[in-house]
Amino acid sequence: MIETYLLEELTVFAKTGTLTQTAAQLNVTQPSVTRGMQKLEDEFGTRLFARQANRIALTPAGELAAKEAARLLQANSAMVTKVQNFDRSQHTTILAATVPGPLILLRQLRATLDTQLQLEDQFVATNDIETALTNNQDSLIFSNQELLTDTIESQYVGEERLQVNLDQFMYLANQATVTFDELKGLSFIVMRAIGPWSDIIKANIADAKFMYQDDREAFAEITAHSRFPFFATNLSQSEPTFDAQVKADTDRVAVPISDDSAQMPIYASYLLSQKQRLSPLIRQLQQQWPTTIQQ
Numbered sequence: 001m002i003e004t005y006l007l008e009e010l011t012v013f014a015k016t017g018t019l020t021q022t023a024a025q026l027n028v029t030q031p032s033v034t035r036g037m038q039k040l041e042d043e044f045g046t047r048l049f050a051r052q053a054n055r056i057a058l059t060p061a062g063e064l065a066a067k068e069a070a071r072l073l074q075a076n077s078a079m080v081t082k083v084q085n086f087d088r089s090q091h092t093t094i095l096a097a098t099v100p101g102p103l104i105l106l107r108q109l110r111a112t113l114d115t116q117l118q119l120e121d122q123f124v125a126t127n128d129i130e131t132a133l134t135n136n137q138d139s140l141i142f143s144n145q146e147l148l149t150d151t152i153e154s155q156y157v158g159e160e161r162l163q164v165n166l167d168q169f170m171y172l173a174n175q176a177t178v179t180f181d182e183l184k185g186l187s188f189i190v191m192r193a194i195g196p197w198s199d200i201i202k203a204n205i206a207d208a209k210f211m212y213q214d215d216r217e218a219f220a221e222i223t224a225h226s227r228f229p230f231f232a233t234n235l236s237q238s239e240p241t242f243d244a245q246v247k248a249d250t251d252r253v254a255v256p257i258s259d260d261s262a263q264m265p266i267y268a269s270y271l272l273s274q275k276q277r278l279s280p281l282i283r284q285l286q287q288q289w290p291t292t293i294q295q
Contacts, residue, residue, distance in 0.1 A: 002043050004076065007069040009036045009046075014058060014066035040065075078135075086136040093281065094139045096120040096132065099195035101160045101235030102142035102266055105290070108239070113284055123195060133271050140270050140278055144196060147269045154267040155282050158289035161234045162197065162262040164188075165252045167227040177258040180204035187211065189230045191219050200261055201231065227251075234290045 013022045013033070023030040048062035058066060059212060095117055097103050101269075103119055110117055122140050124132050126145055132138045133152055146154040166173040172182055180201075187209040190201070202210065211228070213219040216239075223230050232254070256262075268285070270278050 004073070006036050006040050006043070007073055007220075008152070009033055010040060010062075010066050011070045011073060011248065013025055013037070014063070014070075019056065035294075048076055082135050091141075092116050092118045093278070094118045094120065094137070095137040096124045097139045097195075098124050098126050098129070098143035098145070099160070099197070099264070099266070100193060101233050102157070105235045106241050108284075111284070112288070113281060123193075129269055130274045133269065138203070139274060140268050140281070141264055144264045144266060146265075146267045149270055152269055153272055153275070154269040155279075157266045157268050157285055158291070160264045160266055162200075162264075163232055163234075163254050164229050164257060165223075165232060165238075165254050166229050168196070168251050168253050170229075173253040173255060175255060177256045180257060180259050180262070181209070183229075183257075184208060187228055189213060189223055189226070189228045190217065194231075196264070197233075199233070204259065204261060237290070240243065 009022060009026060011113065012025050013019070016022050016025065019030050019033050021239075023033045026033070037049055039085075044061075044065060046061050048065055050057050050059050050062075093116065093211060095103070095106060100123070106113075106119055113189075120138065124138065124141055124143075126143060129141050129143060129145075129147055130149065130152060142157065144160075146156075148154065164178060172178050175291075181204075184206040185208065186205070186267050190198070190210045190212050192198075192212040192214050193199065201208070213222065219230075222228070268278075268282050
């Protein structure tokens with residue numbers, strides 16, 4: 001079996017093309033790299049390097065060997081990561097999402113849930129859910145998409161509902177609900193990291209202007225000192241900053257948006273092999289899921 005360090009030397013040499021740069025990148029001596037190349041040729045039983053005065057290059061066989069070495073190293077790294085992720089998943093339930101609402105809610109409920117949780121900060125792309133679960137990168141992923149395969153299934157957890165917070169003196173603030181069409185032409189303060197909601201509001205509110213904010217505290221500060229409408233959901237309103245803001249801001253009225261596209265089903269996806277372990281957590285979330293919007 002060819003040792004890993006030899007494969008690493010081969011792949012680095014294929015990228016750099018020189019012994020000097022290969023040695024420098026791997027933090028070894030040049031003679032060590034030279035000996036490694038000779039050993040590689042002995043292992044393969046064929047010439048991998050064309051040697052000339054002051055120059056060495058890969059032969060066609062060497063180029064193929066370098067490509068295969070890179071593939072093996074990548075597979076080896078993926079294997080190690082998968083095993084490490086699996087071990088971590090046995091001690092900690094790792095939660096991720098494609099949408100922000102469930103993670104906001106989970107941060108508030110963490111102390112009440114009967115398990116050790118780790119919440120990922122970065123969103124998972126919808127197309128990467130299956131890979132993230134299969135590689136044990138995440139234990140449970142919340143999204144607005146149901147996923148059913150031979151090894152993965154989803155459970156419906158609850159619905160995320162969009163609301164708009166309006167100045168109490170706006171005529172729309174007197175209504176029990178509003179539609180996206182009734183919000184056309186208005187200007188809104190919007191948090192940038194809101195997942196699919198961003199596309200939904202842009203697609204459904206004609207002639208609107210959206211002023212995006214990246215920082216949650218800056219967003220809270222702007223909305224507290226301006227009359228611009230802003231969006232929230234039954235999940236995001238559980239955030240302490242938002243809750244305190246709503247209680248302090250008596251000039252705002254939260255109005256649910258009645259369009260079907262303003263209601264988003266949320267599913268929890270997991271490996272079938274983990275169903276027994278994760279089902280109690282999912283049931284707890286279903287029981288504590290906020291169904292009403294603060295007024």
